[in-house]
Amino acid sequence: MAGLVVIGAGQAALQLAMSLRAAGDSREITLIGDEPYAPYSRPPLSKSFLKGDTQVDDLFFRPPGWFSDNGVALHTGQRASAIDPARRIVRLPDRDLPYDTLVLATGARPRSLADLPATLGNVATLRGIDDIRNLLDLLPSCERVAVIGGGFIGLEFAAVMRGTGRSVTLVEAAPRLMGRAVSPGLSDWFAALHRRNGVDLRLATGVTGVERQGDRVAALALSDGTRLATDLVLVGVGVLPNDDLARAAGLPCDNGIVVTETLRTAEPRIFAIGDCAAFPLRDGRRVRLESVQNAVDQAKHLARVLQGDTAPYAATPWFWSDQYEVKLQIAGLLPAGADAAIIADTTGFSLDHVVGGLLACRESVNDPRAHLQARKTVGRPAISPVGTT
Ligand SMILES: Cc1cc2nc3c(=O)[nH]c(=O)nc-3n(C[C@H](O)[C@H](O)[C@H](O)COP(=O)(O)OP(=O)(O)OC[C@H]3O[C@@H](n4cnc5c(N)ncnc54)[C@H](O)[C@@H]3O)c2cc1C
Structure with a gap:
């Protein structure tokens, strides 16, 4: 049957x-x-x-x-x-x-980069159990980690690598981090967080050349003119x-x-x-x-x-990411060009993006209460935020 x-x-x-x-x-x-x-x-x-x-x-x-x-x-x-x-x-x-x-x-x-195929011995992507097993096999012999891509995967990987004491350089072609998902102000906040934690962050920087040693990458040439010697390259470009x-x-x-x-x-x-x-x-x-x-x-x-229901799919999108001790949570979809109002909380903060009087998106940093509330209120009239800037 x-x-x-x-x-x-x-x-x-x-x-x-x-x-x-x-x-x-x-x-x-x-x-x-x-x-x-x-x-x-x-x-x-x-x-x-x-x-x-x-x-x-x-x-x-x-x-x-x-x-x-x-x-x-x-x-x-x-x-x-x-x-x-x-x-x-x-x-x-x-x-x-x-x-x-x-x-x-x-x-x-994972999207791959032509110059950095995963067939090279120390180039990795991260999507599934086999990928993480490959990475965990490689890590013991790696002190210098290069992360290509400043999206969620690259940043989470960079944060964990810093936690193990490895030196981490993160190269992002765009001028800011998580550019597709978070607002510019929050990108800057996360850039400062990663720099405070010792990540060598290279924004608006591309990989212009790959120096090989056998089937491994020995160094990357970057568009800022520097040579980045590395033991491991994590490609996290979407x-x-x-x-x-x-x-x-x-x-x-x-x-x-x-x-x-x-x-x-x-x-x-x-x-x-x-x-x-x-x-x-x-x-x-x-x-x-x-x-x-x-x-x-x-x-x-x-x-x-x-089972026969004809209602349209209309769930409120939400997302989270953990980087160091920070939990980022996003409810709703970030609208283009909306102004954000900051709601300060004792432990964290949230940024509300309001379009036409309706809450379109709330970005929360260590502010789970505000995030949970937003999952119910996205698409509804925005409530006046506390501490608007
Ligand atoms: C490292 C990592 C961290 C993440 N962190 C977060 C997070 O913090 N928060 C969050 O909200 N989301 C996170 N995500 C995203 C989230 O895991 C995905 O959005 C979710 O798994 C999507 O589910 P899915 O079923 O659509 O696809 P998947 O879980 O990818 O499942 C699809 C499956 O289909 C298989 N497949 C594809 N083609 C074929 C074929 N032809 N025949 C048979 N099988 C096939 C694939 O191999 C895969 O096993 C993360 C993802 C990754 C990789």
């Missing part, structure tokens, strides 16, 4: 299976994942796991028995190589798998959506698999959720978000859609 097939056995895929079973849905569910692992949590990889505070077993969302206990067929280590919407099949290495409903939950993969299967099947893709407000692709029986999905906001903009909240909430929403 052909049932629901999910390609990708990550955060979104598991949540979909859990939500369907929690709702009493008894259809056949098959999860196909190309990693050799059951669904696991990625955020600790650049945080507690990198620090050595968590073990591999702590990463898995559910114990191995959960899948058989709940009638969910989990196939790991199997890459789907094609989908055929006309015949309703997914091509696997050893067979064609039929489906009634197909969900693409294929996530995203991710690309895994939309290749959808593209090959002729489904519209535009920075991700294009879906409707009910997360449906152009093929009525095929849906996409999580990091790989480009979905419409209420204001008509189309976005693709890379966050746990997005993967979980879209999976929960899709479970309802598959």
